[in-house]
Amino acid sequence: MKAIVFDIGNVLVRWDPELAFMGALGSREAARAFIERIGFAALNLRADGGETFADLATEIDGAGDRALFAGYPAQYHLTIAELLDGTWALMDRLRAKGHPIHAITNWSAETWEIGVDLHPRLGSAFGTTIVSGREKVLKPQPQIFALLCERAGLAPADCLFIDDSASNVAGAAAFGMDAILFTAPEALEISLTERGLL
Secondary structure, eight states, rough: OOEEEEBTTTTBBBGGGGGGGGGHHHSSSHHHHHHHHTTHHHHHEEETOOHHHHHTTTTSSSSSHHHHHHHHHHGGGGGGOOOOOOHHHHHHHHHHHHOOEEEEEEHHHHHHHHHHSGGGGGSOSSSSSSHHHHHHHTSHHHHHHHHHHHTOOOGGGGEEEEEEEEEHHHHHHHHHEEEEEEHHHHHHHHHHHHTTTT
């Protein structure tokens, strides 16, 4: 029986960081400009790798931008309000078929508990959960896939990995896992059915 390993952000939980800054900045356009101006994507990835938002904020020019970024964890709940119900339904069907369910997520240690508090199923849905910020290793590095296999008692060939990032999918495939690039629940259902998993 093949184990299914899910990414979480934008696969099971929609993540929209602009929502954290729209209240302070007044519009989505202003929030998007802020995110681009400070290089949010690179900073957030470093947070996913174990650094703190407070430390990262010290690298930002401008007191206003610095304070706004440092306050991101306090607004984080706004960014993950929506579950992707279609993917959860597929996960429930996979579990009912007897497939073990695990997760590997690039997610900050600071904000992970916020996610679990908001969506308690994140704390109970997976046999093994690898959170990059806690482990200080990021997808698509092979070490994070090895960590999942070690803790779950699996070989790479036992795993099907699902992620919305092409580079993460490629990393899983290079590690020896079957891998699917997630675009929408409907497309995922087709891929899972083609593999005889549903």
